[in-house]
Amino acid sequence: MFELIVIEYLQQTAYKDWSIVSLLQYVEAKSELSADMIETLKSEIYSVLRSFSDPNSINLHENAKKRAWKLLSEFDKAFSSTVVKIFIEGLKLQDERKESLTAFSRKITSIDALRSLEEQRMAKVLIEIMRKEEVRGSTSTIDDHMKRKPGESHSPDNDETLTKRVRVGIESQNTTIHDNDEISPLFNIKTLTSPKSSPVESEEIKNGDTxxxxxxxxxxxxxxxxxxxNILRDQEITxxxxxxxxxxxxxxxxFETGPSMRLADVAEELNNQTILSVANIKPDREGLLNELREELLNELRKELHEEFRNLGGILCKNPRSD
Known part of the structure; x- marks a missing residue:
């Protein structure tokens, strides 16, 4: 892994200048080196020095062989020296810095992903509001049809058919909305979009059972x-x-005519409450997105501050000697 670089160092450097620390610095300059590679490098340096100190080698000067032998005799001591320890600590610091920057980059990516996700959720909220407004428009069509002048064609059968047709369309829209993912924005959207009146009772009734x-x-x-x-129970009307x-x-x-009319009035009242609640919602789209962006930026600033503080602590704790 590092043998060729070690041999290159020994061949290009005067044997009088051979040292373990300068050899380590040479390897670091020529290759990617980390603290967890030191043991592998140490073993390969030892192997190359043994070959250079071989008395039978005819390609090396005798003084170079002696210098290689001296480095071998002081090998463990050299790796335990202060200057080599500082070098290894510097490698560890670089590794920690790389890990911190990698983790920091991942956090930034996560924040960007969160921002994108929240913008998608906000879009879903606005889409749901617009769909409810469409439902209101469909309901208004039913009311206009039921209030036609006596001179116009006004068959109960036609009214019933039109009512059921529009109701099926409304149910289809509701099904589409309910099939979407659950909308849970980062901040309380209900506080920003709720009408001034208290929550309408129709929502509780709509969500209740028979x-x-x-x-x-x-x-x-x-x-x-x-x-x-009992009719409501038998028909399982929720x-x-x-x-x-x-x-x-x-x-x-x-139901008889009287109860039918009274129940229809109550149903219309509850339905109108829901429609009016939706109609009163006037979302400030730009304001909502700006608030979301501000929250995300605040989170990003906190992350940046924390990461730089950690990096500063590491640098102060492990100063590197050049």
Whole structure:
């Protein structure tokens, strides 16, 4: 590994100037050398010096052979000398510096990856908001259709078909949103985008099961009884189903006209609360991204400060003698 370099040193350097430390410095200048290679280099130096000290060698001056023999006789002592130890400590310092810089580079890469990830998550948040706004537009189409003038074509069958068609489109959009990865930005996006009013009750109802829905309806003065609640149980209607239903849907489930109208009003009220909450969200996209960038830059500054402090400590602890 280093034999050729050692031989080159001995051939190009006057034998009077041969020394272990100068040989080590020569090898370092000619090849990549680290502290964990010292034992290998030591063994190869010893092997080359033995060949140079061979009395039968006819290519070397006798004084060179004697000098090689002297280096062999003081070999272990030379490697234990202060100057050689300082040289080896310098190699260790270089190794530590390389490891620190490598780790630092990896941390910077991680921070860049984190920044990219958070920007992607922010984009997902904004996409979800825009999709909810599209849902609002679809719901408005249903309302306009239901409020047509008497002179216009207004068939219950047509209304029912249109309502179901739009509802299927809305459910498809919701499914697309839910299939995405869970959105969990680095900072509290809810604080930045929530409307001024308290969290709407419709979100709790939408996320609840059938019994949660029934508990909510019992608190409302809707003049419902267990027969009506059992219909909800039999049809397995949960909160997310309820807010999408209209009078026609309730009648199809078995409710009479009166309960159907009252339940449809409540469902519309809950659905409007959700839509208004989304409509009131006015995200400052640039502000959000700027805040994210600032947080990432602060993290980067902390990492830089810590790494340079560590490197400074290593340099002070292990000064190298040139």
């Amino acid at each position: 019994e949660d829905l029934i508990g909510f309806l019992k608190k409302r003065d809707l003049h419902l009884n267990e027969k009506h609640f 909160g997310c189903d309820f807010v999408k239903m209209n009078k026609v849907d309730f009648k199809e489930c078995g």
